Amino acid sequence: MTARGTGALMSVTYEIVAGDFVRAGEAASKLKRVLQQLGLDPTIIRRAAIATYEAEMNIVIHSYGGHISVDITCDSIEILCEDSGPGIPDIEKALQEGYSTASEDVREMGFGAGMGLPNIRRSADDFSIESRIGQGTRLQVRILHRAGE
Amino acid sequence: MKIKEVLEVIDAELLTKPEHMERQVLSVCGADLMSDVLAFTKAKTLLLTGLTSIQAIRTAQVVDLAGVVFVRGKRPSPEVVEMANEEDLPLLVTHHPLYETCGKLYTCGLKGCSEL
Numbered sequence: 001m002t003a004r005g006t007g008a009l010m011s012v013t014y015e016i017v018a019g020d021f022v023r024a025g026e027a028a029s030k031l032k033r034v035l036q037q038l039g040l041d042p043t044i045i046r047r048a049a050i051a052t053y054e055a056e057m058n059i060v061i062h063s064y065g066g067h068i069s070v071d072i073t074c075d076s077i078e079i080l081c082e083d084s085g086p087g088i089p090d091i092e093k094a095l096q097e098g099y100s101t102a103s104e105d106v107r108e109m110g111f112g113a114g115m116g117l118p119n120i121r122r123s124a125d126d127f128s129i130e131s132r133i134g135q136g137t138r139l140q141v142r143i144l145h146r147a148g149e
Numbered sequence: 150m151k152i153k154e155v156l157e158v159i160d161a162e163l164l165t166k167p168e169h170m171e172r173q174v175l176s177v178c179g180a181d182l183m184s185d186v187l188a189f190t191k192a193k194t195l196l197l198t199g200l201t202s203i204q205a206i207r208t209a210q211v212v213d214l215a216g217v218v219f220v221r222g223k224r225p226s227p228e229v230v231e232m233a234n235e236e237d238l239p240l241l242v243t244h245h246p247l248y249e250t251c252g253k254l255y256t257c258g259l260k261g262c263s264e265l
Protein backbone atom coordinates (compact mmCIF):
# COMPACT_ATOMS: atom_id res chain seq x y z
CA MET A 1 0.00 0.00 0.00
CA THR A 2 1.28 3.45 -0.86
CA ALA A 3 -0.36 6.74 0.03
CA ARG A 4 -0.37 9.54 -2.55
CA GLY A 5 -0.61 13.22 -1.93
CA THR A 6 -3.55 14.35 -4.09
CA GLY A 7 -6.48 16.59 -3.29
CA ALA A 8 -8.34 13.60 -1.94
CA LEU A 9 -8.83 13.08 1.79
CA MET A 10 -6.85 9.95 1.28
CA SER A 11 -5.48 7.84 -1.56
CA VAL A 12 -4.26 4.28 -1.42
CA THR A 13 -2.93 1.84 -4.01
CA TYR A 14 -2.76 -1.93 -3.71
CA GLU A 15 -0.78 -4.19 -6.04
CA ILE A 16 -2.71 -7.34 -6.96
CA VAL A 17 -0.78 -10.46 -7.92
CA ALA A 18 -2.36 -12.90 -10.37
CA GLY A 19 -3.00 -16.37 -8.96
CA ASP A 20 -2.06 -15.47 -5.37
CA PHE A 21 -5.03 -16.95 -3.52
CA VAL A 22 -3.45 -16.64 -0.10
CA ARG A 23 -3.25 -12.86 -0.29
CA ALA A 24 -6.35 -12.43 -2.45
CA GLY A 25 -8.81 -10.25 -0.58
CA GLU A 26 -6.18 -8.37 1.42
CA ALA A 27 -6.67 -5.16 -0.54
CA ALA A 28 -10.40 -5.15 0.19
CA SER A 29 -9.73 -5.90 3.87
CA LYS A 30 -7.20 -3.10 4.14
CA LEU A 31 -9.44 -0.63 2.35
CA LYS A 32 -12.26 -1.53 4.67
CA ARG A 33 -10.10 -0.69 7.68
CA VAL A 34 -9.11 2.65 6.13
CA LEU A 35 -12.76 3.55 5.54
CA GLN A 36 -13.67 2.53 9.08
CA GLN A 37 -10.91 4.75 10.45
CA LEU A 38 -12.30 7.63 8.41
CA GLY A 39 -15.61 7.04 10.14
CA LEU A 40 -17.71 6.41 7.02
CA ASP A 41 -21.19 4.93 7.20
CA PRO A 42 -21.15 1.09 7.55
CA THR A 43 -23.48 0.58 4.54
CA ILE A 44 -21.16 2.68 2.37
CA ILE A 45 -18.14 0.76 3.67
CA ARG A 46 -19.87 -2.51 2.93
CA ARG A 47 -20.60 -1.50 -0.67
CA ALA A 48 -17.02 -0.31 -1.22
CA ALA A 49 -15.62 -3.49 0.35
CA ILE A 50 -17.82 -5.74 -1.82
CA ALA A 51 -16.93 -3.92 -5.04
CA THR A 52 -13.23 -3.92 -4.23
CA TYR A 53 -13.19 -7.57 -3.20
CA GLU A 54 -14.97 -8.72 -6.38
CA ALA A 55 -12.65 -6.60 -8.54
CA GLU A 56 -9.62 -7.86 -6.65
CA MET A 57 -10.69 -11.50 -7.09
CA ASN A 58 -11.24 -10.89 -10.81
CA ILE A 59 -7.69 -9.57 -11.14
CA VAL A 60 -6.31 -12.54 -9.18
CA ILE A 61 -8.38 -15.11 -11.08
CA HIS A 62 -8.76 -13.77 -14.61
CA SER A 63 -5.88 -11.37 -15.24
CA TYR A 64 -2.09 -11.30 -15.41
CA GLY A 65 -1.99 -8.94 -12.41
CA GLY A 66 -2.72 -5.30 -11.76
CA HIS A 67 -3.50 -2.73 -9.14
CA ILE A 68 -6.38 -1.06 -7.36
CA SER A 69 -6.17 2.65 -6.54
CA VAL A 70 -8.72 4.26 -4.29
CA ASP A 71 -9.29 7.98 -3.80
CA ILE A 72 -11.47 8.96 -0.91
CA THR A 73 -12.80 12.50 -1.25
CA CYS A 74 -15.19 14.42 0.98
CA ASP A 75 -18.19 13.04 -0.93
CA SER A 76 -17.08 9.95 -2.83
CA ILE A 77 -14.98 6.81 -2.93
CA GLU A 78 -13.38 6.33 -6.36
CA ILE A 79 -12.08 2.85 -7.01
CA LEU A 80 -9.92 2.33 -10.09
CA CYS A 81 -8.87 -1.21 -11.01
CA GLU A 82 -6.41 -1.81 -13.81
CA ASP A 83 -4.77 -4.98 -15.02
CA SER A 84 -2.41 -5.94 -17.78
CA GLY A 85 -4.49 -8.44 -19.70
CA PRO A 86 -5.71 -10.68 -21.26
CA GLY A 87 -8.79 -8.44 -21.49
CA ILE A 88 -12.46 -9.33 -21.84
CA PRO A 89 -13.63 -10.25 -25.38
CA ASP A 90 -17.34 -9.57 -24.81
CA ILE A 91 -18.12 -7.16 -21.99
CA GLU A 92 -21.90 -7.41 -22.46
CA LYS A 93 -21.69 -11.13 -21.84
CA ALA A 94 -19.29 -10.75 -18.91
CA LEU A 95 -21.75 -8.40 -17.21
CA GLN A 96 -24.57 -10.95 -17.33
CA GLU A 97 -25.37 -12.76 -14.11
CA GLY A 98 -24.13 -16.32 -14.30
CA TYR A 99 -21.61 -15.85 -17.09
CA SER A 100 -18.19 -17.13 -16.05
CA THR A 101 -15.10 -18.57 -17.67
CA ALA A 102 -13.63 -19.65 -14.31
CA SER A 103 -11.82 -22.99 -14.25
CA GLU A 104 -12.89 -25.98 -12.22
CA ASP A 105 -10.09 -25.29 -9.68
CA VAL A 106 -11.33 -21.77 -9.14
CA ARG A 107 -14.92 -22.97 -8.74
CA GLU A 108 -13.80 -25.36 -6.01
CA MET A 109 -12.55 -22.34 -4.07
CA GLY A 110 -16.03 -20.79 -4.21
CA PHE A 111 -15.65 -18.51 -7.21
CA GLY A 112 -17.07 -18.61 -10.70
CA ALA A 113 -20.73 -17.86 -10.01
CA GLY A 114 -20.55 -15.17 -12.67
CA MET A 115 -21.88 -12.72 -10.11
CA GLY A 116 -18.81 -10.58 -9.50
CA LEU A 117 -19.29 -7.87 -12.12
CA PRO A 118 -23.07 -7.68 -11.47
CA ASN A 119 -22.30 -7.34 -7.73
CA ILE A 120 -19.85 -4.54 -8.44
CA ARG A 121 -22.37 -2.75 -10.62
CA ARG A 122 -25.05 -3.10 -7.95
CA SER A 123 -22.73 -1.66 -5.28
CA ALA A 124 -21.74 1.34 -7.37
CA ASP A 125 -23.33 4.74 -7.95
CA ASP A 126 -21.24 5.00 -11.12
CA PHE A 127 -19.71 2.07 -12.90
CA SER A 128 -17.65 1.82 -16.06
CA ILE A 129 -15.58 -0.92 -17.61
CA GLU A 130 -13.28 -0.88 -20.62
CA SER A 131 -11.21 -3.71 -21.90
CA ARG A 132 -8.77 -4.31 -24.70
CA ILE A 133 -7.78 -7.76 -25.78
CA GLY A 134 -4.12 -8.33 -25.06
CA GLN A 135 -3.83 -5.07 -23.14
CA GLY A 136 -6.02 -5.28 -20.10
CA THR A 137 -9.14 -4.21 -18.29
CA ARG A 138 -9.94 -0.95 -16.56
CA LEU A 139 -12.81 -0.80 -14.14
CA GLN A 140 -14.01 2.36 -12.43
CA VAL A 141 -16.42 2.49 -9.57
CA ARG A 142 -17.70 5.51 -7.73
CA ILE A 143 -19.61 5.32 -4.47
CA LEU A 144 -21.06 8.50 -3.07
CA HIS A 145 -20.99 9.28 0.64
CA ARG A 146 -21.09 12.19 3.02
CA ALA A 147 -17.90 12.18 5.09
CA GLY A 148 -18.23 11.51 8.80
CA GLU A 149 -21.98 10.97 8.71
CA MET B 150 -29.96 -16.10 18.75
CA LYS B 151 -26.50 -16.36 20.30
CA ILE B 152 -23.71 -18.54 18.91
CA LYS B 153 -23.87 -20.69 22.05
CA GLU B 154 -27.51 -21.50 21.30
CA VAL B 155 -26.67 -22.18 17.64
CA LEU B 156 -24.05 -24.69 18.84
CA GLU B 157 -26.68 -26.66 20.71
CA VAL B 158 -29.28 -26.61 17.96
CA ILE B 159 -26.92 -27.97 15.30
CA ASP B 160 -24.62 -30.03 17.56
CA ALA B 161 -21.65 -27.91 16.56
CA GLU B 162 -18.25 -27.23 18.03
CA LEU B 163 -16.74 -23.74 18.28
CA LEU B 164 -13.27 -23.63 16.70
CA THR B 165 -12.38 -20.06 17.65
CA LYS B 166 -12.15 -18.01 20.86
CA PRO B 167 -14.58 -18.84 23.71
CA GLU B 168 -15.85 -15.24 23.81
CA HIS B 169 -17.46 -15.89 20.41
CA MET B 170 -20.14 -17.86 22.28
CA GLU B 171 -21.91 -14.60 23.12
CA ARG B 172 -22.09 -13.28 19.54
CA GLN B 173 -25.51 -12.51 18.15
CA VAL B 174 -26.86 -14.05 14.92
CA LEU B 175 -29.74 -12.33 13.10
CA SER B 176 -30.15 -14.45 9.96
CA VAL B 177 -28.70 -17.44 8.13
CA CYS B 178 -27.49 -18.16 4.60
CA GLY B 179 -26.34 -21.45 3.09
CA ALA B 180 -23.94 -21.06 0.14
CA ASP B 181 -20.77 -22.39 -1.42
CA LEU B 182 -20.30 -19.55 -3.89
CA MET B 183 -18.60 -16.49 -2.49
CA SER B 184 -20.28 -14.07 -4.89
CA ASP B 185 -23.67 -15.31 -3.69
CA VAL B 186 -22.60 -14.62 -0.13
CA LEU B 187 -21.54 -11.12 -1.12
CA ALA B 188 -24.77 -10.51 -3.02
CA PHE B 189 -27.32 -11.90 -0.60
CA THR B 190 -26.16 -11.71 3.01
CA LYS B 191 -26.87 -8.92 5.47
CA ALA B 192 -24.81 -7.85 8.46
CA LYS B 193 -24.78 -10.43 11.30
CA THR B 194 -25.67 -13.27 8.97
CA LEU B 195 -24.39 -16.73 9.84
CA LEU B 196 -22.99 -18.53 6.78
CA LEU B 197 -23.40 -22.30 6.46
CA THR B 198 -20.96 -23.68 3.91
CA GLY B 199 -18.88 -26.64 2.83
CA LEU B 200 -16.05 -24.37 1.79
CA THR B 201 -13.17 -24.30 4.28
CA SER B 202 -10.74 -22.19 2.26
CA ILE B 203 -9.15 -18.95 3.37
CA GLN B 204 -11.51 -17.20 0.94
CA ALA B 205 -14.51 -18.11 3.07
CA ILE B 206 -12.92 -16.12 5.91
CA ARG B 207 -12.05 -13.16 3.68
CA THR B 208 -15.56 -13.10 2.25
CA ALA B 209 -17.03 -13.23 5.74
CA GLN B 210 -14.82 -10.35 6.80
CA VAL B 211 -15.81 -8.21 3.80
CA VAL B 212 -19.53 -8.42 4.61
CA ASP B 213 -19.33 -8.59 8.42
CA LEU B 214 -20.84 -12.03 8.82
CA ALA B 215 -21.78 -13.18 12.32
CA GLY B 216 -19.81 -16.37 11.80
CA VAL B 217 -19.19 -19.35 9.53
CA VAL B 218 -20.43 -22.92 10.08
CA PHE B 219 -18.64 -25.69 8.21
CA VAL B 220 -21.11 -28.46 7.53
CA ARG B 221 -20.71 -32.22 7.06
CA GLY B 222 -17.78 -32.25 9.50
CA LYS B 223 -15.41 -30.37 7.20
CA ARG B 224 -12.57 -28.88 9.21
CA PRO B 225 -10.51 -25.92 8.09
CA SER B 226 -6.72 -25.88 8.40
CA PRO B 227 -5.09 -24.38 11.53
CA GLU B 228 -4.06 -21.35 9.42
CA VAL B 229 -7.68 -20.66 8.56
CA VAL B 230 -8.70 -20.90 12.23
CA GLU B 231 -5.84 -18.61 13.21
CA MET B 232 -6.88 -16.06 10.64
CA ALA B 233 -10.49 -16.17 11.86
CA ASN B 234 -9.32 -15.56 15.43
CA GLU B 235 -7.29 -12.59 14.23
CA GLU B 236 -10.28 -11.25 12.30
CA ASP B 237 -12.51 -11.98 15.31
CA LEU B 238 -14.82 -14.18 13.25
CA PRO B 239 -16.53 -17.15 14.97
CA LEU B 240 -16.01 -20.51 13.22
CA LEU B 241 -18.14 -23.58 13.93
CA VAL B 242 -18.12 -27.12 12.66
CA THR B 243 -21.06 -29.54 12.64
CA HIS B 244 -21.27 -33.12 11.36
CA HIS B 245 -24.76 -32.48 9.93
CA PRO B 246 -25.05 -31.89 6.15
CA LEU B 247 -26.04 -28.47 4.78
CA TYR B 248 -29.76 -29.08 4.33
CA GLU B 249 -30.26 -30.60 7.77
CA THR B 250 -28.26 -27.82 9.41
CA CYS B 251 -30.35 -25.16 7.67
CA GLY B 252 -33.55 -26.95 8.68
CA LYS B 253 -32.63 -27.17 12.34
CA LEU B 254 -31.87 -23.45 12.55
CA TYR B 255 -34.93 -22.49 10.52
CA THR B 256 -37.17 -24.52 12.80
CA CYS B 257 -35.75 -22.56 15.74
CA GLY B 258 -36.94 -19.32 14.21
CA LEU B 259 -33.83 -18.02 12.47
CA LYS B 260 -34.86 -16.51 9.14
CA GLY B 261 -33.09 -16.41 5.78
CA CYS B 262 -31.48 -13.21 4.52
CA SER B 263 -34.27 -12.62 1.99
CA GLU B 264 -36.92 -12.71 4.71
CA LEU B 265 -35.56 -9.92 6.89
Ligand SMILES: Nc1ncnc2c1ncn2[C@@H]1O[C@H](COP(=O)(O)OP(=O)(O)OP(=O)(O)O)[C@@H](O)[C@H]1O
Nearest residue numbers: 058062094100101102111112113114115116117184
Ligand atom coordinates in the same frame (compact mmCIF):
# COMPACT_ATOMS: atom_id res chain seq x y z
N1 LIG C 1 -10.05 -8.45 -14.96
C1 LIG C 1 -10.51 -9.36 -15.85
N2 LIG C 1 -9.70 -9.78 -16.87
C2 LIG C 1 -10.15 -10.70 -17.76
N3 LIG C 1 -11.37 -11.25 -17.73
C3 LIG C 1 -12.21 -10.85 -16.76
C4 LIG C 1 -11.83 -9.90 -15.77
N4 LIG C 1 -12.89 -9.71 -14.94
C5 LIG C 1 -13.87 -10.48 -15.38
N5 LIG C 1 -13.50 -11.19 -16.48
C6 LIG C 1 -14.34 -12.11 -17.29
O1 LIG C 1 -15.70 -11.83 -17.03
C7 LIG C 1 -16.35 -13.00 -16.51
C8 LIG C 1 -17.42 -12.59 -15.51
O2 LIG C 1 -16.80 -11.98 -14.37
P1 LIG C 1 -17.57 -12.03 -12.97
O3 LIG C 1 -16.71 -11.41 -11.93
O4 LIG C 1 -18.93 -11.47 -13.15
O5 LIG C 1 -17.73 -13.60 -12.69
P2 LIG C 1 -16.63 -14.66 -12.24
O6 LIG C 1 -15.40 -13.95 -11.78
O7 LIG C 1 -16.44 -15.64 -13.34
O8 LIG C 1 -17.37 -15.38 -11.03
P3 LIG C 1 -17.61 -14.74 -9.57
O9 LIG C 1 -17.20 -13.31 -9.62
O10 LIG C 1 -19.06 -14.91 -9.30
O11 LIG C 1 -16.76 -15.54 -8.65
C9 LIG C 1 -15.24 -13.85 -15.94
O12 LIG C 1 -15.57 -15.21 -15.85
C10 LIG C 1 -14.12 -13.57 -16.94
O13 LIG C 1 -14.31 -14.32 -18.13
Ligand SMILES: [Mg+2]
Nearest residue numbers: 054058116117
Ligand atom coordinates in the same frame (compact mmCIF):
# COMPACT_ATOMS: atom_id res chain seq x y z
MG1 LIG D 1 -15.54 -12.41 -10.39
